[in-house]
Amino acid sequence: xxxxxxxxxxxxxxxxxxxxxxxxxxxxxxxxxxxxxxxxxxxxxxxxxxxxxxxxxxxxxxxxxxxxxxxxxxxxxxxxxxxxxxxxxxxxxxxxxxxxxxxxxxxxxxxxxxxxxxxxxxxxxxxxxxxxxxxxxxxxxxxxxxxxxxxxxxxxxxxxxxxxxxxxxxxxxxxxxxxxxxxxxxxxxxxxxxxxxxxxxxxxxxxxxxxxxxxxxxxxxxxxxxxxxxxxxxxxxxxxxxxxxxxxxxxxxxxxxxxxxxxxxxxxxxxxxxxxxxxxxxxxxxx
Amino acid sequence: xxxxxxxxxxxxxxxxxxxxxxxxxxxxxxxxxxxxxxxxxxxxxxxxxxxxxxxxxxxxxxxxxxxxxxxxxxxxxxxxxxxxxxxxxxxxxxxxxxxxxxxxxxxxxxxxxxxxxxxxxxxxxxxxxxxxxxxxxxxxxxxxxxxxxxxxxxxxxxxxxxxxxxxxxxxxxxxxxxxxxxxxxxxxxxxxxxxxxxxxxxxxxxxxxxxxxxxxxxxxxxxxxxxxxxxxxxxxxxxxxxxxxxxxxxxxxxxxxxxxxxxxxxxxxxxxxxxxxxxxxxxxxxxxxxxxxxxxxxxxxxxxxxxxxxxxxxxxxxxxxxxxxxxxxxxxxxxxxxxxxxxxxxxxxxxxxxxxxxxxxxxxxxxxxxxxxxxxxxxxxxxxxxxxxxxxxxxxxxxxxxxxxxxxxxxxxxxxxxxxxxxxxxxxxxxxxxxxxxxxxxxxxxxxxxxxxxxxxxxxxxxxxxxxxxxxxxxxxxxxxxxxxxxxxxxxxxxxxxxxxxxxxxxxxxxxxxxxxxxxxxxxxxxxxxxxxxxxxxxxxxxxxxxxxxxxxxxxxxxxxxxxxxxxxxxxxxxxxxxxxxxxxx
Numbered sequence: 001x002x003x004x005x006x007x008x009x010x011x012x013x014x015x016x017x018x019x020x021x022x023x024x025x026x027x028x029x030x031x032x033x034x035x036x037x038x039x040x041x042x043x044x045x046x047x048x049x050x051x052x053x054x055x056x057x058x059x060x061x062x063x064x065x066x067x068x069x070x071x072x073x074x075x076x077x078x079x080x081x082x083x084x085x086x087x088x089x090x091x092x093x094x095x096x097x098x099x100x101x102x103x104x105x106x107x108x109x110x111x112x113x114x115x116x117x118x119x120x121x122x123x124x125x126x127x128x129x130x131x132x133x134x135x136x137x138x139x140x141x142x143x144x145x146x147x148x149x150x151x152x153x154x155x156x157x158x159x160x161x162x163x164x165x166x167x168x169x170x171x172x173x174x175x176x177x178x179x180x181x182x183x184x185x186x187x188x189x190x191x192x193x194x195x196x197x198x199x200x201x202x203x204x205x206x207x208x209x210x211x212x213x214x215x216x217x218x219x220x221x222x223x224x225x226x227x228x229x230x231x232x233x234x235x236x237x238x239x240x241x242x243x244x245x246x247x248x249x250x251x252x253x254x255x256x257x258x259x260x261x262x263x264x265x266x267x268x269x270x271x272x273x274x275x276x277x278x279x280x281x282x283x284x285x286x287x
Numbered sequence: 288x289x290x291x292x293x294x295x296x297x298x299x300x301x302x303x304x305x306x307x308x309x310x311x312x313x314x315x316x317x318x319x320x321x322x323x324x325x326x327x328x329x330x331x332x333x334x335x336x337x338x339x340x341x342x343x344x345x346x347x348x349x350x351x352x353x354x355x356x357x358x359x360x361x362x363x364x365x366x367x368x369x370x371x372x373x374x375x376x377x378x379x380x381x382x383x384x385x386x387x388x389x390x391x392x393x394x395x396x397x398x399x400x401x402x403x404x405x406x407x408x409x410x411x412x413x414x415x416x417x418x419x420x421x422x423x424x425x426x427x428x429x430x431x432x433x434x435x436x437x438x439x440x441x442x443x444x445x446x447x448x449x450x451x452x453x454x455x456x457x458x459x460x461x462x463x464x465x466x467x468x469x470x471x472x473x474x475x476x477x478x479x480x481x482x483x484x485x486x487x488x489x490x491x492x493x494x495x496x497x498x499x500x501x502x503x504x505x506x507x508x509x510x511x512x513x514x515x516x517x518x519x520x521x522x523x524x525x526x527x528x529x530x531x532x533x534x535x536x537x538x539x540x541x542x543x544x545x546x547x548x549x550x551x552x553x554x555x556x557x558x559x560x561x562x563x564x565x566x567x568x569x570x571x572x573x574x575x576x577x578x579x580x581x582x583x584x585x586x587x588x589x590x591x592x593x594x595x596x597x598x599x600x601x602x603x604x605x606x607x608x609x610x611x612x613x614x615x616x617x618x619x620x621x622x623x624x625x626x627x628x629x630x631x632x633x634x635x636x637x638x639x640x641x642x643x644x645x646x647x648x649x650x651x652x653x654x655x656x657x658x659x660x661x662x663x664x665x666x667x668x669x670x671x672x673x674x675x676x677x678x679x680x681x682x683x684x685x686x687x688x689x690x691x692x693x694x695x696x697x698x699x700x701x702x703x704x705x706x707x708x709x710x711x712x713x714x715x716x717x718x719x720x721x722x723x724x725x726x727x728x729x730x731x732x733x734x735x736x737x738x739x740x741x742x743x744x745x746x747x748x749x750x751x752x753x754x755x756x757x758x759x760x761x762x763x764x765x766x767x768x769x770x771x772x773x774x775x776x777x778x779x780x781x782x783x784x785x786x787x788x789x790x791x792x793x794x795x796x797x798x799x800x801x802x803x804x805x806x807x808x809x810x811x812x813x814x815x816x817x818x819x820x821x822x823x824x825x826x827x828x829x830x831x832x833x834x835x836x837x838x839x840x841x842x843x844x845x846x847x848x849x850x851x852x853x854x855x856x857x858x859x860x861x862x863x864x865x866x867x868x869x870x871x872x873x
Contacts, residue, residue, distance in 0.1 A: 011670020012718075013691075014729060015379065042716040048547070058718055059729060068543065071571050075540040078708070079555070082531055083505050087551065087710050096444040097293035105543075108536040174360075212639055266529040267554025269709045271502035275671035277527050280497050283666045286486035287317065 007036040010045070012062040018053060019127075023200030023211075026174030027121050028057050030198075031090060033177075034117075034185035035063075041089045047256040048077040050093030050102065053128045054121040054200075057092045071102030075108035078258075079115050083268045085259050088188060096126050099135040099155045106157070110164040110193055117187040120157065121174070122201035124209045131205035141208060157197050158238040158249060167192040167255035169234065170248045173214055174200040179222070181248060186248055192255040199244070206230065214244060220249030229253055232251040290344050290428060292476055296418065297327070297338030297368065298361030306443065307359075308339025309417040309658075309731070311425070312487060314439035315343045316660045318432070319481030323348040323779075324658040325852070327368070328597035336364050345479060348623065349659065349779030350855040356476065357428055359421045363391055373397060376475065378428050380421050380526060396781060398472055400424060407461040412454035419455050419632025432464050438577050481778035486663050488774075490628040490654035491516030491558075494584055494664075495524070497632030498556050500671045503582070504530035505555040507544035512596050513652040514586040517558040534845055538563035542570045542583070550719065552709030554636050558584035558648075561603050562593070568610045571645060575615040577719040577728075578705065578744070580639035580646075580676075580698065582632070587651040587775075591849050598850030599653040601775050604829040607647040608804055614741075616748045618642065619803035621649040623760060623778035626665045628654060631801060633671055637813055638755070641676040641749045643704060651824065653852035654776035679706045681713045688714060695726040703746030708745050757807045759798040770793040770816035770867065774803065775828050776852065777822050783855035788862060795862070804832070809839045820865055822844055824852065835858045843869070 018024050035045055042063040049058040051070035059067035064087075068076050077091040098106050098120045125143070126132040133146040136157070140149035161169045168190040172180040176212065180198065187194025199214050226247070227233055232252035245280040259265065296307050308324065315322045320343045327338040340355075342348050355372040358365065359380045366379060373379070375396035381388050383401035384586045393399030402424050404417035411420070420439070426433045440455045488496075495517045498506070506525060508518045522532045532554075535541035541557045548555040559567065587603045589595035589778050605621045605662040618638050622631035628650060679687055687695050687706040698766050700707045705726075708715030722730040723737050731737070760778070763771070763785045773781055778799040788795060798812060813819050813834070819842040821831035826848040834842055845861050847853055 001779040043713050044711055045716075046551070046710050061714050064550075066547075066719045067714075067718065067722065068546075069573050069721060072539060072570060075535065075543035075549035076550070078533070079507065079544035079549075080503065080551045081547075082533065082544075083548035083551035083553035083555070086708060101300070104536055105540055108540065173412050262531060263526075264531050266504075267552070267711070268504035268530060268548065268554075271504065271554065271673065275500040275502075275668035279500050279668040279671070280663070280666075282499060282524065283486055283663045283668070286488040286492070287484065287663075 005031040005036050007043045010035055010042055010063060012060055012184070014059050016060045017056065019204045023123060023202070024053060024057065024121050025176035026177060026180065027119065027200045028060060029216040030172070030174070030177060030180035031119060031182050032061065033181040034188055035088065035090070036239050037181065038088070038185050038188050038246045043276065046080045046087045046089045048073045048080065048091040049087065050097035051092040052097050052126070054092060054094035054097065056200055063214065065146050071097050071100070072105060073097065073103065074105045076114050078109060078112060078114040081116050082259065082264050085115070085265055086267055088095045090188065091116060091118045093120055093123040095120060095124060095134045095136045099157050107160060107164045109194065110166045112258050113167055113255065114194040115192055115259055117184060117194040117196065118198045119184060119187070119198055122197050123200050123202035123206055125202045125203055125206040135189070138208065156238070161195050162235060162238055162250065163166055166195060166250065167252040168194040168248070169238070170196045170251040171245055172196055172198050173218055173246055174198055176210060179220065183248060190251065190255065192257045217244045219243050220244050221249065290346065291342055291352070292344070292356055292478060292607070293340070293342050293349060293352065294357045294425060294429070295338050295340040295355055295369065296361070297336065297365030298360040300335040300337045300788055302361050303418050304339050307422065308341060310439045310443050311422055312341050312658060313378070313442060314436045315330060315341065315478070316487040317438050317484045318435040319483040319485065320345060320478065321347045322486065322487060322658065322660045323350065325351045326656055336362070336368055338365065338368070343478065345481060347420065350783040352856050353854050357425055359414065359418070359425060361385070362387055363373040366391070366394070369654050370394065377475065380424050382417065388797070394472065396472045399751050400428070400470060402462060402465050402468060404462070407465060408458050411458035411461050415578040416455055416458040418697060419458040420462035423459035424466045426459070427463045427466035428474050429476045429478045430474065432480065433459055435480065436870060451733060463744070464826065465628060481747045484663065485660035487658050487660050488625065489516060489656055489658045490622070490625045490650055492520045492588065492649060493625050493628035493657070494558065494632045494648065495520030496666065497629035498636070498670055499525055499528060499530070500629070501554060501633040501635060501636040503554045503556050503674050504528065505535040505545065505548035505553040506530070506557065507535050507541040508539050509535050511560045511563050513588055513655045514560050514584065517584060517586070538566040539569065542567040542574070545581055546565065546570060546574055547580055549581050550710070554640070556582040556584065558586065560586050561589045561606070564606055564610065571617070572611045572613060572615060573646045573721040575617055576721055578643040579719070580643050580767070582635045582639055582646050582648060583652060584648040586655045587649065595850045599824055599852045600848060600850065601651050601824040602829070604649065604803060607649055608833070616644060616744055618646040618751070618805065619649055620646060621774050621801050621803050622654070623775060623799045623801050625654055625657065625659045626661050627735050627801065629666055636674070637674045641674055641704070642751055643676065643707065644747060649775065651775050675705050676726065677704055679708050680713070684708055684712060684714055689727070693727055696728045697726050697740060697743070699722055699743050702750040703743045704750065752805045755805070757802040759807055760801045762797040762799065767794045767796040768817040770812060770861060771795050771820045771822060772800060772809070772819065772830070772834060773797070774800045775821040777824065780855045780858050781822060782855040784859040787856055788860035791863065793863065795868070808837070809834060813838045813840050818866065819843060821856070822853070824848065
């Protein structure tokens with residue numbers, strides 16, 4: 001790991017096809033800065049992306065990466081990390097990927113608490129399929145498939161995480177560059193599952209949850225006396241639907257990662273050319 | 288006296304049937320006798336009937352037969368369920384004091400031994416040992432030296448303290464003595480012992496052991512009958528070698544966890560049964576198109592849907608050969624016996640990495656939950672070789688960088704196989720994707736590159752066909768006009784069926800095929816035969832269809848899909864009937 005890595009080293013030479021002004025640009029830049037600032041380089045970094053506009057992130061970044069199946073980025077990322085705990089692993093996806101088709105994996109990834117970061121580019125809309133309701137869309141948000149709005153409450157991903165025993169729960173805003181990069185860096189450095197819900201506005205299909213909306217309504221917890229180690233205070237913020245919070249909402253300082261609990265420390269790729277030396281012991285167990 | 292001895296204990300689920308059966312099987316194995324076990328999980332009638340059956344002989348046994356010599360019946364139903372297999376002179380051990388057994392009817396010609404199992408167990412230290420009293424009684428009937436039970440009791444109860452072991456030994460002897468004192472029947476059995484050392488294991492355990500031997504360090508799975516034993520075997524063992532087992536939230540997660548570990552460079556595996564294979568079909572395509580080496584074990588059970596979860600079937604072949612949307616090569620190896628479960632798993636890992644493909648290990652319930660004895664040399668670890676294929680390191684990566692210094696994980700090569708760089712390799716950073724991609728692994732819809740990548744992936748199959756020994760296992764008379772083909776766990780029953788056929792003057796050639804894809808070219812073998820019969824446990828003849836497709840020749844079929852494995856004697860009759868029908872129509 002070299003200390004002179006710049007965030008642009010994490011950029012591939014492929015030009016993004018996101019719409020001009022898409023929040024995903026800022027989200028990705030922040031992730032790259034966070035990786036560089038926490039001392040990583042492309043050869044020890046593994047990015048796991050889902051499907052959707054957000055899923056393209058692996059293509060535009062330069063690192064080891066996989067662009068997987070819709071909704072399944074988290075188990076892939078956990079598999080990578082457990083097989084080689086020396087790697088820094090970042091999973092990135094969208095609100096549909098993480099909270100709809102992948103909601104089951106989200107809950108269990110939080111519970112498992114593998115040491116990795118998970119950034120969800122939450123634009124409250126399905127962008128790649130041209131504008132249908134997502135699990136975080138507002139109840140009255142009219143789309144082509146929900147002409148009268150979904151008529152269901154939006155998912156509260158922060159609350160899901162807290163209920164599942166989350167050890168790091170944060171929220172950021174894609175164009176608040178400095179804060180976003182700081183928060184993602186904290187998620188990467190957290191000893192466990194660092195979850196960041198990133199407000200990443202869709203300028204093409206969502207005219208409600210816009211940059212202006214977030215600028216007007218965002219409360220940065222760094223400007224308040226919020227203590228992220230205070231579970232009750234975090235719970236209150238997470239269940240407060242009257243505001244949009246930015247910052248680390250909850251962090252369990254005593255978090256023990258899955259790898260630590262199970263003593264998974266080895267790079268598993270390192271095996272010999274034959275069976276382990278004492279493998280006949282396995283046979284003799286069957287006497 | 289027949290060369291083999293068939294024994295069973297049956298009762299209600301919860302009667303300790305499995306552990307009692309296992310103790311007896313282990314005692315026989317430790318006494319240097321070959322053993323083949325099978326389990327009846329559920330009833331042909333209704334209710335919680337369960338039985339554990341043991342076939343034993345001095346020579347190897349690899350099948351069940353339709354004959355039961357000694358039955359420990361804890362319920363009347365146990366007798367009813369096994370009437371077909373009991374014969375004149377069969378011994379039925381039961382406890383007439385048990386209220387449900389008070390009015391027991393011993394079929395005519397059979398010997399009923401009414402033994403106060405519970406009372407004798409209580410005298411020895413506790414009613415819980417009543418099955419062990421029955422084991423002692425069985426030793427008396429079978430003329431099996433009771434000392435052989437002791438080490439099996441030690442293995443089973445040693446962890447609970449020496450007193451418990453001693454009580455059990457006492458209980459067994461009480462059963463033995465009761466038979467000697469109260470009954471004076473002549474029994475036609477003499478279970479000799481030998482000095483041979485055998486190990487006793489089931490197919491799931493053999494798969495798990497094969498995985499560890501082959502360097503598998505990561506396993507993710509979701510519990511499902513009859514594959515759970517693989518996961519239970521690995522848990523607590525794989526850690527000794529620096530590995531880890533994850534119990535995933537579902538099969539979708541299991542295969543994705545395994546995929547992630549494989550991308551990170553670990554030899555990685557998941558095991559499931561049909562319903563899990565359905566779920567994994569989604570990620571299977573990603574594994575294949577990203578050219579990720581992965582071993583996926585399908586321990587087949589009766590389907591579709593929930594089907595008959597504890598019953599035998601080989602119904603997933605089509606799913607493994609063709610499952611998933613689009614077209615992509617995958618390998619399917621099918622172990623044909625319990626020891627082959629070990630070796631084919633080792634081979635599957637090598638194939639997965641040499642050709643960078645997902646490899647299905649197609650096992651089935653009949654081998655997975657059946658225990659069989661083998662000499663330990665059958666699993667000679669010195670014979671295990673690990674071939675990781677085209678893995679590049681910091682030094683050798685140079686030749687695979689493009690003019691801009693970018694690594695090409697899907698480089699177009701003559702043999703279709705591209706280089707692999709594990710994460711952490713300098714200059715190796717690259718992208719993998721389920722999208723069609725170029726040599727760099729980046730999305731493309733370029734028509735030429737699409738065709739080149741499809742052809743490249745298909746070339747791996749041609750390379751494998753030219754490189755690997757895909758020969759079938761051959762049995763019987765190589766010059767016979769009758770050719771039997773089969774796959775999976777039917778091999779044992781067929782091999783024994785050949786002996787029954789030989790007694791009737793019928794000789795056949797039997798090829799047991801362990802490679803479903805790529806698979807051997809059987810054209811010449813089929814051409815050389817007058818009759819070809821394909822034997823398999825499914826209704827539609829999935830393997831027979833493949834054989835017909837490959838060789839453009841119609842074959843005869845013997846299909847069994849009632850949920851019960853083939854038995855050697857029954858199979859011999861089926862083969863005779865098939866041949867007779869052919870003669871009649873000729």
